[in-house]
Structures are given as C-alpha cells and as structure tokens.
Amino acid sequence: MAANNAKQEKSRQVFSNNLSSRCECDEQAPYCRNCKYRRVNCSFLSQWSQTPSFKPPTHSRLQPCQPSNETQQNSFLPSGLSTISPPTTCAHNRSPLLQQLELMHHYATTSFACFSDYEAYRSVWQITVPQEAQSYPFLMHIILAISALHICHLRDSDHRKGSYKELARAHYHDAVVAFRSTVSQITRSNSSAVFAFSHLTIYFAFGSSKFSVNNGRMEDPIGELLDVLLLLRTAMEALRSSWDSLVDGPLAMLLQRGPTITDRRYLPLDIAEGLELMEQFYHSLPLTRDAHATPHETYQVAIQQLWDSFVMAETKRKDWSMALRFPIIFSEQTLLSWKRRDPIGLVLLAHFCVLLCRAPARWWADGWAEQVIDAVSRSLDERWRHAIAWPMKIIGMNLQDSDLNSANGNSFH
Template identity: 35%
Template sequence: MAPRRSHRKSRLGCIQCKRRKIKCDETPPPCGNCRRHDIECEYAIRPETRTHTPESISGDVGTTRISNPQLPAGNVQPHSHLSVAPTTTTTPTTSTSSADQLDIFSTFMGTNLRFTSDLHLHDLELMHQYTTQTYRTLSNNNEHEEIWKDIIPKEALEHPFLMHGLLALAALHLIECNPDENETRRKYIELATMHQHLAVSAFRPELSNITISNCNAVFAFSSLIAVLSFAFSRFVGTASTGEPVAEVLQDFFLFRGVEGVLTSFFDFIQRGKLGTLVRRAENTGVGIILSKDIIDTLDYLHGCNSPSATHSSAEEKQAYNYAIRELRISFERPPLGWETVFRWPVVLPESYLALLKSRKPMALVILAHYCVILRRLDACWWSKGWSHHLFKAIYRSLDISWAPLLKWPMQMIEYNENMDGHI
C-alpha cells in the first residue's frame, strides 16, 4: 500500500473558508472563494501582513522566512550553518488597494442602517450670519448684545416662530450686504420672504395662548417685530408703493397688540433671563433737558391745536393734544437707547390712531414730528432712511397750507421737496 501523502496545512486562510472546510488561496481579502460566492471575507491575520517572496521558506505559523541570495535556488542550508553576515531579511511589502484603504471607515458606520442627509445648508448659512454679525445690530447696549447672541438663539430652538424670525432677519441682513441685483441677492430675498411668512404664521396662534413656557419667546419675537418690519419694507416689501403711512400704522398696531398681551407676564420676564430687555431706558435713565427749538416747536404745534382752531372737532383736539404731550415725553428720553423710539406708538390713544388711519391732516403733521425721533435709527441698517421716506410721504399728501407746521421736522430730517430719493 502506497504511503499516505502528507498534507501541508495552512492556518492562515480566511475564516469563511475554514468554516466551509475548503482550501483558501490566501489572497488579500476577498480571497478567490469568497469573491466567487460574493460573501464577506475576513482573516484572523490579514495576508498583506505576511512576507511573500520567491525565496521564502514556507512553514507553519511562526516559521521564520529567510532568503540568502548567495545560495543556489533549492539549496537551503540548515539553520545551524547559516551565515549571519550575508543573510538578509526581506521587509514585508504591503500592497493595499484603494478599497482596502477605505475599509477603515466601515468601523464608523452602521452595517444595517440607511441614513439620508437632511442638512439645510441655506438655514445653516443664515444662522451663522445671525450669530456672527446680525445680533450685533439689534441693540447698542452691550448687555443686550449678549442676550441676542446666546440666550435668544437657545430659546429659538424650542420655538420655531422665533427661529424663523431670526433666520428671516439674517437673510435681510445679507441682502443689505449684497446691494447688487444678482442671483445671490434674489436667493436671500426668497429666504427672507419664506422665513418671515413662517414666523408670522406660527406666531399668531401663540399670542392667544401665552404661558410661562412660551412668554420669553413671544417677548423676544415681539422685540424683533419692528426690526423685521422696517427691514422687510426696505428690501422686500411694499416700501416703494408710495404708502409708507399705512405700513407704519400697521406696525404701530402690532407693537401695541403684543405689548398689551404680554403685560401680565412682564414681572415673570423681568425676573428671568430676558429681564434686561424688559427694563427699558425710561425706567432706568434720567430724562434729558429739551433744547429751545424742540420746546418752541411742540408749543407751536400745541397752539395750532387750540380750541380756537377750526380744522378739528373737540374730540379730535383732545386726541391730538394727548399725542403731542406723549411726543414731548419721548423727546425727553435719552437718544442712546433705540428702544425709546418705539415708546410713542405704544402709548398713543386709540382715537389718535383712528384719525391717523383716516389720514386727518393734523394727525399726519404730528406723525411728521415723530419722524425726527425715528431718525435716531438711521444708523441701523434695518431702518436706514425710513424717517426720510415716511416724512416725504406725509409732506406730499398734505395741502400746501400745512407747510408752516412741517418746517421744523423738514429741517431736522434734512428733506428737500425737490428730492426724489428712496430709502
């Protein structure tokens, strides 16, 4: 009987071939068998970590592989007679395919999960704009800046209407930074329009259900309303339609509505993280002494509304006197705080707003004097030129007989009746 041929076992094959009890060709994964069957191939010891040279001495795991170029092929001396000097050890050479190089990323990925990207890059761009630039333009008070930068964006994460408001404002700010009419500017106009619509649509239901949990977000958004309104009119809205009085009147009603709804929550807000915004300048600052020209102008305005004036009824005169008196108080507020600009619209009587809505001449004249206070915001990108734009609309709508009452605000606004400029 012929002697049984010895079998040289290899313990270096892939795990899959060992399980199937078939011979593995030990090529870099996948091996030939796994490649044919299209199955995962895994080695306990990766083949590329082993030395593969023609002169290698094969053996079991752990066998030292030595080559001696001075010996003829096939004549390998026993280890005890090897000369150390001429013997060289072949450095393993790793030949890794691009697929193998990328295989390391599989350790960071789930095997059975299917993910899709939901990055809204435009919105991320807008939030970056807000947190790096836009927040600085919402107040000239350093303490307020920190609130607009850190606290309010965190609040917006829980209240979508506030988040949309911040993104709309950032888009409007980017329009200001891109004055040329191009595709980029049109993109920001579209984003501003979308976020403004989403913000207002989501904000309206909140006004009828203000609670402890949302009052801070409602107050923050209400503080943004004026900025959004002025900026939207400048860049996107109807500022060029020739009816800025209607727009500013709409803003007045909006300011007053939010102010009234939040009144019962002011104490809570003041004790909270937005408290600094509630403590307005008129509550902490000292009134300024009015200049003689302002005093004389307001006295003249009040005199033109005296009982002897024939252009108004007694009820109208009473509403006008109230508006003039509050206008004087607003002039006395320190001009450093932008928030003082919005005091007058909030404290006006309903009767005066009704007269303004009807475009009564005296109501428009008083509004023209308010433009001097509104001009304090000309340094802001979001309201630059609005006082001039509003005064021009008032001036052009009144009969020439009212011109003497408009002389002082015209000088303060630096308006020339021959100018045709736009905001």
Template identity: 30%
Template sequence: MSGSRRPHHKSRHGCSQCKRRKVKCDQCPPTCGNCKRRGAKCDYQELVPTEPLVPSVPAVTIHSTGLDIAFEFDPRSAGGFFPRRTMSKFSPYLPTSPTTSIGFTSEVVYPNLCHQDIELLHHFATTTSSTFVPRNVMDRRLMGHIPEMAQSNDFVLHAVLGTSALHLAMVHADLNRGRYRGIALQHISRGMSAFRTTVNELNPKNSDAIFTFSGISLIWEFALLHPAYETYLTRQHPIDRLLQVFALCRNVMKLWTTFPPSFYQSIPPKPRILQGITNAHKSKTMISKLHRIQDSELVPSEIVSMATTLHELNCVVTADPVEQQAYSKAIDVLYVTFYKLVKHPGEWSLALRWAFIAPVEFMDLLQARRPLALVLLSHYCVLLYHGTNQWWMRDWSQHILISVSQLLDEQWIKHISWPLRAIEDGYQSPFCFAK
C-alpha cells in the first residue's frame, strides 16, 4: 500500500445510535447520514426546534477598550413559519439581478465540512451573497474578504453558514423551511459563542473577522425578528422588536468606533465607514450637510415638504426643550437618510442610517410610545418600504405602520396620512429608489 491515507471528517462523538452501533457519525443535523440511511431517529433531530424559542442569548459586554458595549442577539422568532401570503408575494427570495461570486473559489479550503455545510457554503457563494452585496465596486471588494476570514475564523464561517441557511429557509415553502431554520440557529449559536470570546480580545489580527461577524448579525436580527413571525411573538410588540434591531445597530456602531484607525485604512471602503460614524453626531456637520442637500435639489419636493411639516408639528406640540431638540435631530437625520437613498438607490444599508444616528433621547421617546415619536417612525416606514427590497427587511414597514396606526388616537392619526398612502399598492413613488 503506497501513498497517504485519505483523511475522514467523521467522529465517534456523534449520536447515540452511531455510538451503540460503534460506527463513525458525521454529526450533521437534523439527521446524521447513518440514521438517515437506516431510517432511525437521530439525536440531532432534537436540536432542530419544533416549538418557538423565546429565551434570548445573553448579552456580550466588551471591556477591552474601557467601554461597556452590550452586543445582543435574540433568536426568539426561530420557531415561526412565514405565512403563505408573504411567500406568495415575494417568493422566491432570490436576487433579481445576476449573481456575483464574492470569492469562494476552489483555492479556499474549508476542512471538516459535512455535505450539509458544503451545500450552505455553495448557496452563500452563488446566491445569498448577491442579496446583500451593494452595487458599489469598492463595497464588493470589502465583501470579497469574507472567504479568507471564514477559512481562518470559525465564527465567521458559522456566520456565513447560518446566513445561508436563513436564506434557504425563506426560499423554501415546503417542510425544508423548518429544517433550514433550525440549522441556521445552530450555526448562529456556535458563532456567537466563539465571537463572545474573541470580541473581548480585539486586536489587528481578528479585527476584520469581528467587523464582518458584527455586520452580518444585523441581517440575522432583521430576519429572525421579522413581523411575519407574529403568531410566535405575541410576547413582544412589533415596535419593540424593531427597537431591538435598532439597539443592535447602535451597539455594532459603538463596537466599530473602538477599532484603531489603522483598521479602516486596510481596505478602501473602510475610511468612508469611519467618517460616517465619527461625523454623524456633529451638529456643525449636520447643518452644513442640510445646506448641501438643499443646494443639490436631488430630494423630491414631497420629502422636503414632509420634513418641514414634521418640524412645524414638533414646534407646536412639544413644550419640553430637550424633547423638542431630540425630535428635531431625528427629523433632520430622517431627511438626510431619504437623501442618501435617493442619491444611492439600492444600497440597503443606508436605510439603517436613521437607526444608527437618531438621538438616544428620541429612541427613549419611541420606547415610551410618545405620539410624535410614533409619527416620525411612520415616516421612516415609507423609507423602508421604498428604499429596501432585501429578503430580511421586506414587510417590516407595513407591519410597523399598522402597529403605529393602532396606537394613535384621532388627534394624531391624521399626521400619518401620507405614510399610510405612500405604502399602498399602486402609489406612484416620487423617489428615485430602485424597487
């Protein structure tokens, strides 16, 4: 016998059926290969949830930089099924434009992957990645670093596999949806476990991986807390779920500000990200930005009128100067966010700008269900509806707007007439957004 032996990727640390039969188990849920061939019940079937999961994963607190950053992930919607009516409207959840590979080539080796994980990796490379890679060439270059990071960082690999499984769960309208959702949760859980350990030891070697994982986590949060899981999320109001996503957005931004300047110089798109984060809350920057937007004449008159009306309403109904300032800043950021999406149609991440930058005082008012805060949220729903078309963000705007309308009385409901009209079928959008 010559040559080296072909290595196997199985282990005796498998299910009880394989241990009892003293055979190697491939440990691939929901049913390992041996049990699947024999038609036996596999231990891994118990790992795939059949009931809604409610408990959230504990928060991650970062101490290495002197800051306490709560980085939370909450898979409470994992057990829910998307209603058939939603699937009929958007199915399949696949990119409408030609797919673009982001670099998962044969030169990148991922050892110890079972057949199921290979399927997920292939789907991510050929399909899922195309659903969130921006059209900008420089941003695609940033995305192109994911394959290398996934090869050297287990938690990034789990992020990739989990995201791919979530996408497949949305694509499949049959019983496989529950299977893929369960697989996604397993990868997300494993990835979070490794991420918690790594994020407390931020250094130049792992900063790219931490940056990538935290960014992808935003997609998970939107997908797993989606309003279409309403039947399984009766304990949490839709607005609270959206605020939970907003909180994660802000914590991710806070995490990114702890990265050293050298990190943002390593890849071209990063300086733009850093500049957006550091300049976001500077009042002088906001004032000059508003002047530039006005001079550009890119924003439709309907949006200009919206911002003016909201500012006037704020002056009339808000007596407290602190609250009035919080509302005013939130309106300005909303206006700038509309402008950004008009200028860069199709870049879905810009729709999160409001969540990243709106004053924390405003978020508190929204949490308290203050009427004017709800009115501003309803106008943000118009931006979500016309400015995004990703599978993890679809339908958020309609569900949130319905929830807002149910909370407002007759005195306030008139102030959301435009948002309600703007998301109706057949409405002629004045925006330059790509739907």
C-alpha cells in the first residue's frame, strides 16, 4: 500500500506545474480505486465540476495562430506549418485531466521508445524530456500530441481512433500557440526544451500523414515532404546559435555523434552501384543555358553530400538523425529545385528517399519514402524515370508498373 501511494504522489507531481487543480487520489472517475476500496468519499468528486486551466480547444474551426509583435523574431515554425489541421471537436467525454494523464502515461511507457534509437537515449526521452516539459507548456503539449497520434496509429481499426486524432490536433495546436507566445528567442535556459520540441514537432509532422482521409495516402507526397524538410532546416538553423548551451544541458547525450566518415569504400555494393548510376546519368545530361535553372555546380555539390550522407548512415549505428542529415546540409538552391519539381532535382529526391527506407522502422515514418518515390515516378517522363530505377526497385516497383501508372497522370518532358 505504501508503494502504491508513492506512485500516486509521483504521478501528481509530474503535472503540478501545468494543472491548476490537483487530485488527492487515483485518477479514475467517479471514484478512484483506493477510495472505492476503503469506502471513503473521493476528493476527486469535489473537483469534478471545476474547469481545468489546461484544456484542449473545442472550437469548430481554429485559424493558424500568428506570432505577436513580441515574437516576430521567432522563425522556428514556418507559417505554413502553424497547424497541421485545426481541431474540430473535443475528443472523449472524460475530463481533460484524465485525458492528459492517459496520454502522459502512454508516452512514458510506450511512445518514448520510438525516439530512442540507442539504449543510452531511453532515459533522456522517458524521464528528462518530461521533466523539462514541467516548465514549458509548449513541450508538454507536443508530448501529449504525439502520444495521442501514436495511440491513433495503434488503434487503427478501433472506433475510438477519431477521438485520439482530435486530441492530437488539439494538443499540437496548443503547442504551437504556446511556443509562439512564449519563445521570442532561444536562450540558455530554454534551449533544451526547444531542442526536444523541435524533434517531436518534426516527428509529429511526419506522423500527421495519418490524418489523411485516404487511408494514409497523401494527396501531394512531394509537397508534404518538402514542408517537413523546411521545418527541419528552420529548426536546426535556429538551434545552431545555442549549440554550446545544448552541449552543457540535460539533453547533451542526444548530440553525441562521433567522427565524420565519408569514405565511399564503406558503402555496401548495392548502394554504391545505385548512387554511381545516378551520378553517371547526371553527367550525361547536356548543360543548360536557362538562367532560371539550378546551376550545374549546385547539383554536383548536392550529389556529393548525398554520397556522404549514405556513408554516414551506413558506418554509424542506424538512427534517424543520420537519415535526416542530408536535408539539413544541402543548399537553398537544391530545395528550390525540389519546389519547382525540376526533373534533375526530383531524381535526387527519389535517391534521398532510399535513405529514409533504410532508416530504422518507425510508425510515424510509415509509407513516406514509398509514396514520395511513387509520386516522383508519376511526375517524370520515361527518359527521366529510368534514372530512378534503383529507388523504385528499393520499394518493390518496376519501370513497367510506373509507365502504366503515369499514363493516367501528368509528367515532365
């Protein structure tokens, strides 16, 4: 009984900085297990009618929150990603307090493991990050958002799936609002919370493809991936100025990467051959004189960076930071070529998706690489499509299938 009481007290302390009301017993309603067993009045009942201060919005339509004048300097979140999709209804018929306890319990027992590529990272994501969240509501909300999204994924065939989807949207929206209203700049004190927030926001952006009405099929996989990569680049650029603070902070373990290795001899033969074919195809193309085209040198540098990223991903223990290294280091011109859907740029994008395929399997990344490569194949004509034969093979697709699929869609010529 003493051990049980200690666990209850620890659970209450986690939310003490984020909730205005506090339960004096177990969290089940209308009576907690202990009070029901002892046949005493449950103190939770006296607080049942109180309005919690930490409540998901119930608006029928929420507009993206714009930063105030005080926070205009904060460009961490691109305006296009201020909300994934506005929440529409209040999920569940239970109190927000019980919802939050359920989501935090799920995060601390299950969801955190999805971000722990190494055993040494587990305590950071399971314990340290929630501790940081006690002082930063934006971090607490994004933790609850991704926990709800994970439950939604696990209960794919459950009739209650929609309610968790709404919870995920609501907490994500609250996370963005809280971040933009409280973080005007990254400081030594908030850098660790912002770092964790950036990671979870990126994972949530990947996982939000689950919100698609087409059973997880995205309408524009290329455009949606570019949105996530833009968020990633913006976040990493903002955090660079606070790197010294992060190295000395509680999340320093997540920054340890080891030496940079870029020797191509370390690559498996199939990867080396696939990248060599891409490079040979690129060098076989005539130089363009179009003033609006991406410079030849830009693609040369990007191809070299992609080679290096593959080597890094293969020579180190596999994790998602290595898989997402390439989008952080390539130039703005490369990103623009992807936005314009330039054929050469799309060929490069398809090969980058092979990195995503080879990264550790994660629920929030399910289907992304396959959908983007398929979308690229549909966007290119036959001449260009042969240049992505290797990425297509990786996802189990051949050129004949692609030719049939693209016959019903548009392609670049």
